[in-house]
Amino acid sequence: MKLATHTPGALETRLRKIRDEGRKILVPYITGGLTGWVEAVRGAAANGADAIEIGIPFSDPVMDGPIIQMASEKALRDGATPNSILHELRTIDVAVPLIVMCYYNTVFRAGHDRFASTLRDSGVVGAIVPDLPLEESVQWASAADKSQIETVMLAAPTAPDERLPRVIDRARGFVYAVGLLGVTGERAELATTAVAMATRLKKITDIPVLVGVGISNAEQAMQACAVADGVIQGASVVRRLLEDGPDSVATYVAQVRAAIDSPIVSNR
Amino acid sequence: MNAKPVPTELLTPGADGRFGDFGGRYVPETLVPACEELERAFDDAWNDSLFRTELDDLLREYAGRPSILTECHNLGAQLGIRLILKREDLNHTGSHKINSVLGQALLAKRMGKKRIIAETGAGQHGVASATAAALLGLECKVYMGAVDVERQSLNVFRMKLLGATVEAANSGSRTLKDAVNEAMRDWVASVETSYYCIGSVMGPHPYPFMVRQFQSVIGKEARKQFRTMCDGADPNVVVACVGGGSNAMGIFSGFIDAKTRLVGVEPAGGAAVGRGTPGVVHGMKSYLMQDEYGQVQEAHSISAGLDYPGVGPEHSYLASVGRAEYPSVNDQEVIEGFKLLARTEGIIPALECAHAVAWIAKEAPKIQGQTVLMNLSGRGDKDVAQMMTILGDKLD
Numbered sequence: 001m002k003l004a005t006h007t008p009g010a011l012e013t014r015l016r017k018i019r020d021e022g023r024k025i026l027v028p029y030i031t032g033g034l035t036g037w038v039e040a041v042r043g044a045a046a047n048g049a050d051a052i053e054i055g056i057p058f059s060d061p062v063m064d065g066p067i068i069q070m071a072s073e074k075a076l077r078d079g080a081t082p083n084s085i086l087h088e089l090r091t092i093d094v095a096v097p098l099i100v101m102c103y104y105n106t107v108f109r110a111g112h113d114r115f116a117s118t119l120r121d122s123g124v125v126g127a128i129v130p131d132l133p134l135e136e137s138v139q140w141a142s143a144a145d146k147s148q149i150e151t152v153m154l155a156a157p158t159a160p161d162e163r164l165p166r167v168i169d170r171a172r173g174f175v176y177a178v179g180l181l182g183v184t185g186e187r188a189e190l191a192t193t194a195v196a197m198a199t200r201l202k203k204i205t206d207i208p209v210l211v212g213v214g215i216s217n218a219e220q221a222m223q224a225c226a227v228a229d230g231v232i233q234g235a236s237v238v239r240r241l242l243e244d245g246p247d248s249v250a251t252y253v254a255q256v257r258a259a260i261d262s263p264i265v266s267n268r
Numbered sequence: 269m270n271a272k273p274v275p276t277e278l279l280t281p282g283a284d285g286r287f288g289d290f291g292g293r294y295v296p297e298t299l300v301p302a303c304e305e306l307e308r309a310f311d312d313a314w315n316d317s318l319f320r321t322e323l324d325d326l327l328r329e330y331a332g333r334p335s336i337l338t339e340c341h342n343l344g345a346q347l348g349i350r351l352i353l354k355r356e357d358l359n360h361t362g363s364h365k366i367n368s369v370l371g372q373a374l375l376a377k378r379m380g381k382k383r384i385i386a387e388t389g390a391g392q393h394g395v396a397s398a399t400a401a402a403l404l405g406l407e408c409k410v411y412m413g414a415v416d417v418e419r420q421s422l423n424v425f426r427m428k429l430l431g432a433t434v435e436a437a438n439s440g441s442r443t444l445k446d447a448v449n450e451a452m453r454d455w456v457a458s459v460e461t462s463y464y465c466i467g468s469v470m471g472p473h474p475y476p477f478m479v480r481q482f483q484s485v486i487g488k489e490a491r492k493q494f495r496t497m498c499d500g501a502d503p504n505v506v507v508a509c510v511g512g513g514s515n516a517m518g519i520f521s522g523f524i525d526a527k528t529r530l531v532g533v534e535p536a537g538g539a540a541v542g543r544g545t546p547g548v549v550h551g552m553k554s555y556l557m558q559d560e561y562g563q564v565q566e567a568h569s570i571s572a573g574l575d576y577p578g579v580g581p582e583h584s585y586l587a588s589v590g591r592a593e594y595p596s597v598n599d600q601e602v603i604e605g606f607k608l609l610a611r612t613e614g615i616i617p618a619l620e621c622a623h624a625v626a627w628i629a630k631e632a633p634k635i636q637g638q639t640v641l642m643n644l645s646g647r648g649d650k651d652v653a654q655m656m657t658i659l660g661d662k663l664d
Contacts, residue, residue: 109562
């Protein structure tokens with residue numbers, strides 16, 4: 001295993017501490033701008049989320065399945081903009097780190113430096129840009145570094161072994177292990193690629209490894225956490241927010257928290 | 269507008285996949301290895317004489333190449349110019365799309381893929397993909413915006429007849445842009461077994477370059493044929509319609525080093541180069557119609573094939589260096605252009621190409637006596653039902 005050579009930022013330090021204390025990391029995803037999203041963020045923070053990923057809706061979300069597409073379209077129709085969402089984050093006052101998920105055109109249009117400093121000023125500590133692979137990430141990554149925004153890199157099951165160390169080398173905060181071949185969304189079973197991907201990554205890095213995409217319920221979160229340091233849950237959270245409102249998000253987060261804290265997982 | 273054309277070199281992008289500032293490979297991490305694999309596979313195939321011979325044979329014996337040049341004596345006389353058409357409409361399946369699709373389907377087979385995915389706007393690329401899949405024994409899935417499924421129902425039926433599965437894209441504007449999104453989502457999930465057969469000079473590297481190479485047959489033939497027809501001269505102007513821009517890049521590529529004015533005609537409601545700003549979507553950095561926050565705007569055009577808010581990166585490059593110009597025409601002008609070519613020459617153009625006709629008719633007073641080569645990239649059969657609805661009894 002290769003030890004990280006960068007100095008961990010606020011997000012990574014926090015997640016490393018949780019991991020080193022023997023706990024699993026839970027990161028729910030919530031589409032910004034949806035009715036009740038701010039309440040949902042607070043509810044998730046109060047019920048066991050270790051960090052929260054806020055999605056900035058984009059017109060053409062190619063990495064997202066039907067639920068998050070629908071949420072993005074709805075938020076955009078209701079007038080959400082990157083500015084309106086980041087503005088609300090300034091006053092949200094939750095005790096967990098906030099990470100933004102946005103497609104690259106949102107960053108590019110705003111300008112790398114301006115976007116990074118706006119994130120920082122809004123209290124955001126991390127960013128995930130799913131359509132910005134390693135080779136295209138230089139400009140953004142350097143702007144993000146300057147503003148202390150930790151850029152989470154995605155590692156996919158299709159990556160050959162020689163590629164993973166280069167991706168990890170640029171990862172800050174944590175490594176996002178893509179759990180399956182496909183876009184975000186709920187699946188009946190946890191894909192075998194989820195644990196396989198976490199295993200490949202854990203062998204070669206000490207940065208926290210979180211599995212996301214296709215982690216659809218508490219049971220699947222437990223299965224992924226048998227190897228991974230934690231999970232990211234998107235569609236299952238957003239679907240609850242869309243269907244039943246923010247309280248259901250809080251209940252769900254508490255349920256997943258309890259599941260991944262159960263002795264079966266920690267005593268692996 | 270009427271600037272002197274400056275001959276330039278046809279670019280071959282390097283490892284970063286760029287044409288000047290444009291292009292690149294902005295795809296989810298899952299697809300990066302697939303793009304790299306494709307880049308190597310294409311490079312290998314393109315330099316393999318056996319592959320090239322196989323492709324040339326198919327283009328000749330299956331697609332019907334070379335396509336001919338037709339001089340429009342009536343319309344030319346009426347407009348005061350010498351107008352010559354490159355007849356890509358006469359290719360098998362009715363458009364230039366077959367050139368790239370045969371190349372890509374052969375490549376897919378060579379790469380061991382069993383299934384191809386395609387997006388389509390007007391349905392021409394979908395039909396061409398379904399055709400090549402039927403010929404080469406590949407499974408084929410075509411994504412088409414729900415709005416386009418409606419207005420191009422004939423092509424939907426054609427694709428099904430050829431054995432393809434057509435899936436309506438119901439997200440966003442439900443047109444070409446959303447069909448591309450759905451195709452990319454499919455590809456993310458099926459990348460190990462499927463080949464994404466992109467329909468234009470767009471998408472992540474190597475697609476814009478690769479599709480241009482496959483379409484460059486148009487320009488190569490046209491340059492030679494034009495010289496034969498016009499005593500060794502090159503045309504003053506080359507005109508083509510531009511949505512994603514593959515037929516335009518195909519013909520431009522043959523004249524990029526000539527003293528020929530290159531004109532790509534965009535629809536007024538989808539003028540990515542003319543009215544857009546640089547942005548990143550569908551894997552590439554290029555001109556894009558977008559709002560102040562980078563949300564991609566919906567294009568509106570009478571022709572489904574040009575209903576796209578972006579454009580291939582090489583066009584953005586050619587515009588940025590001033591080598592090509594990108595004016596636009598509105599739907600009404602297009603309808604007039606459509607009728608004009610039908611009435612004067614007995615050729616019903618695709619609505620996409622009617623954009624080029626419309627621009628030529630408008631520009632004619634400024635280019636009197638000049639030679640104009642227009643890429644007639646598709647035939648209008650697919651548009652007849654739509655035009656019947658639009659024109660109805662106004663057709664006199």
